[in-house]
Amino acid sequence: MEGYPVLKIVYYLFIFADKVVSVLPIRFTRAAARSGALLYLLAFPKKRHLVERNMRRALGPDATEAEVKRTARRCSGYYADYWVDILWLPTQTREYVLERFGRINEAGLEAAAAAGKGLIIVLPHYGSWEAGAVYLSSLGRFAAVAEVLKPPELFDLFVKLRAGVGIDIFPYNSKPETRDRMVEALKEGTILALLSDRDLKGTGVEVEFFGERTTLPPGPAVLAMRSGSPIVCVNVRNIDGGWVGHAMDPIYVESDGDKDEVIARTMQQMARNLEVLIREDPAQWHMFMPAWPSDRG
Numbered sequence: 001m002e003g004y005p006v007l008k009i010v011y012y013l014f015i016f017a018d019k020v021v022s023v024l025p026i027r028f029t030r031a032a033a034r035s036g037a038l039l040y041l042l043a044f045p046k047k048r049h050l051v052e053r054n055m056r057r058a059l060g061p062d063a064t065e066a067e068v069k070r071t072a073r074r075c076s077g078y079y080a081d082y083w084v085d086i087l088w089l090p091t092q093t094r095e096y097v098l099e100r101f102g103r104i105n106e107a108g109l110e111a112a113a114a115a116g117k118g119l120i121i122v123l124p125h126y127g128s129w130e131a132g133a134v135y136l137s138s139l140g141r142f143a144a145v146a147e148v149l150k151p152p153e154l155f156d157l158f159v160k161l162r163a164g165v166g167i168d169i170f171p172y173n174s175k176p177e178t179r180d181r182m183v184e185a186l187k188e189g190t191i192l193a194l195l196s197d198r199d200l201k202g203t204g205v206e207v208e209f210f211g212e213r214t215t216l217p218p219g220p221a222v223l224a225m226r227s228g229s230p231i232v233c234v235n236v237r238n239i240d241g242g243w244v245g246h247a248m249d250p251i252y253v254e255s256d257g258d259k260d261e262v263i264a265r266t267m268q269q270m271a272r273n274l275e276v277l278i279r280e281d282p283a284q285w286h287m288f289m290p291a292w293p294s295d296r297g
Contacts, residue, residue, distance in 0.1 A: 011154045014087075018161075019089040019161075029088070033080035041076040050295060051075055051288055057210040058282035074283035078127065081238055082286060084246075085128040098132040100242030109232045109247040113139040115130025118186030118229035122220050123236070124274050125286040128163050131243040132236035136191050137166025143185060144193040145219070147172045167193075176288035179223075186227035194220055197274050198291040205264055207271040214292045221266035224253035231266070233273035237284055246280065248273045 021029050041048050055071040056063060089097065112119045118245040121136065123129050134140045136250050144162070149170045159169045170182055186192055196217055204215035224231050230250040251269055254262050278285045290296045
């Protein structure tokens with residue numbers, strides 16, 4: 001891990017946290033993580049104000065300032081739950097998770113998965129989507145696209161943890177051969193998940209998202225055009241004692257026509273679906289990064 005001194009510390013912190021989660025009662029772990037996340041939010045006002053702006057977008061213009069601040073504080077707690085679940089869920093059985101996993105409007109998703117033509121799952125950074133992976137992997141071969149982390153040992157740790165909940169990983173990079181492998185996997189019937197509610201580089205397809213123009217990564221639409229697989233937008237919401245997944249109706253993407261127009265139309269439909277899913281409980285939206293041009297300056 002030479003050349004990554006700070007990230008080396010992060011790696012060992014994750015190793016330590018993994019050990020803690022395996023021995024402490026989960027309620028204590030969650031309480032400690034939530035307290036730490038709230039302290040982080042309060043200690044860094046620039047980050048807190050960014051989260052509040054994003055909560056304002058999701059809550060809408062009629063939300064009071066007090067409601068926005070309260071939602072941002074709740075957001076830190078749900079973000080802590082997400083990190084705890086990354087470490088804790090692989091220690092649980094599939095049966096344990098599925099017994100506590102509710103479903104909303106899942107018929108279209110399950111029919112698309114059963115058709116064997118591949119399925120593209122589009123998610124926001126929301127709730128504990130790792131729990132959704134347990135459910136999706138029960139429907140067939142399941143894979144996800146993940147950012148390649150440094151140092152490599154940290155990425156390998158995340159690959160191992162996600163394998164524990166049934167996720168195969170495609171590394172996120174710009175290599176054509178990686179995209180080709182994703183298309184082939186979809187054609188073979190794989191369910192492929194992509195987190196698609198932010199475009200940190202600002203080089204994606206322009207859409208209107210929560211009433212403001214921004215860009216989103218076009219990967220889901222491009223993969224759908226190339227593979228013929230439908231897109232289903234999904235969230236996984238934390239509830240007391242478990243989780244609930246909500247699937248929107250499948251989006252079937254045209255394989256012919258003007259490519260740019262088809263992609264733009266598909267991406268806007270995806271953005272609308274993501275708005276609906278995020279607004280179910282904006283506090284569970286982990287948008288701690290600038291996702292609009294007005295926040296990147």
